[in-house]
Amino acid sequence: MVKHIVFWRFPEESDGHTREENLDRVERSLHDMVGRIPQILSLEVGRDFNRSAAAYDLVLVTTFASREDLEAYQAHPEHIPSKQLVAAVGPEAAVVDYYC
Numbered sequence: 001m002v003k004h005i006v007f008w009r010f011p012e013e014s015d016g017h018t019r020e021e022n023l024d025r026v027e028r029s030l031h032d033m034v035g036r037i038p039q040i041l042s043l044e045v046g047r048d049f050n051r052s053a054a055a056y057d058l059v060l061v062t063t064f065a066s067r068e069d070l071e072a073y074q075a076h077p078e079h080i081p082s083k084q085l086v087a088a089v090g091p092e093a094a095v096v097d098y099y100c
Contacts, residue, residue, distance in 0.1 A: 001100045002064045007056035008091035015088045022089040029082040036078040039069035
């Protein structure tokens with residue numbers, strides 16, 4: 001099993017939208033992948049409520065059967081809209097991929 005975790009910290013305004021609007025947009029886009037990308041075994045999206053200086057705004061936690069499935073997900077056509085949206089809103093990101 002493989003876990004793919006991404007943390008994002010959003011600017012106050014980007015792509016013509018507020019931080020909260022962009023959080024909504026990205027969260028919806030991530031949830032829209034469920035059922036469309038067969039390699040995803042589980043997908044969870046969470047918003048931070050802590051708001052400390054060290055906190056990120058949004059987290060994506062996904063599970064895959066293998067590293068190959070993670071790679072297939074990364075290239076899947078249904079993943080492209082989420083990638084493009086995240087690139088447009090320009091959040092700071094951190095990623096961790098690991099075997100579990």
